[in-house]
Amino acid sequence: MLTFDQKLKIVESFPELTRHNVSMNRVNFHYEESANDKKNVVYHLHPNGNGFVYAEYLNGYDTDHKGLINIRDFSDAELRTVIQKSIESLVSTSAEAPLVEEFEEERWINSEKQSLLLLNEEDLWNVYADQNLDGTFRSYNEARAYLEEEGFTRT
DSSP states (O other): OOOHHHHHHHHHTOTTOEEEEOSTTOEEEEOTTOSSSOOEEEEEEOTTSOOEEEOTTOTTOOOOTTSEEEOTTOOHHHHHHHHHHHHHHHHSOTTSOOOOOOOSOEEEEOTTOOEEEEEEETTEEEEEETTEEEEEESSHHHHHHHHHHTTOEEO
16 A cells, blocks of 8 residues: 555646645645536545545546545556546536546346446436436446446446
């Protein structure tokens, strides 16, 4: 596990981020040029090594209800990658879809072999059952949570 100072050095290597000291010796880093209301990229980086990165619009990360992922056990490379992706996701304008890993479509299947298709269309995540729209979500994580709650897994 990286120390607080090592994580701090990595985060500070991103010149587009602005440091904000908060309570209990924690540190936040904002992306002031964010295209939306979210500016926090690194949230509550603590001297004990704990901290969070905003990843609501990123594929491949398990986020909490605020769109944050815990970076306590991240390696140097993992931390640099997720910070860069987080910044990129905040660059997009409200008229664009957030920048995420590109994919044409994702197929999800349940234990009864029923399948659903997840597509990113414009700035929404749509779930289709054959040709019928089953649900529309504001973020990939919301769509993924819905599919998992319904008993589907990604194929």
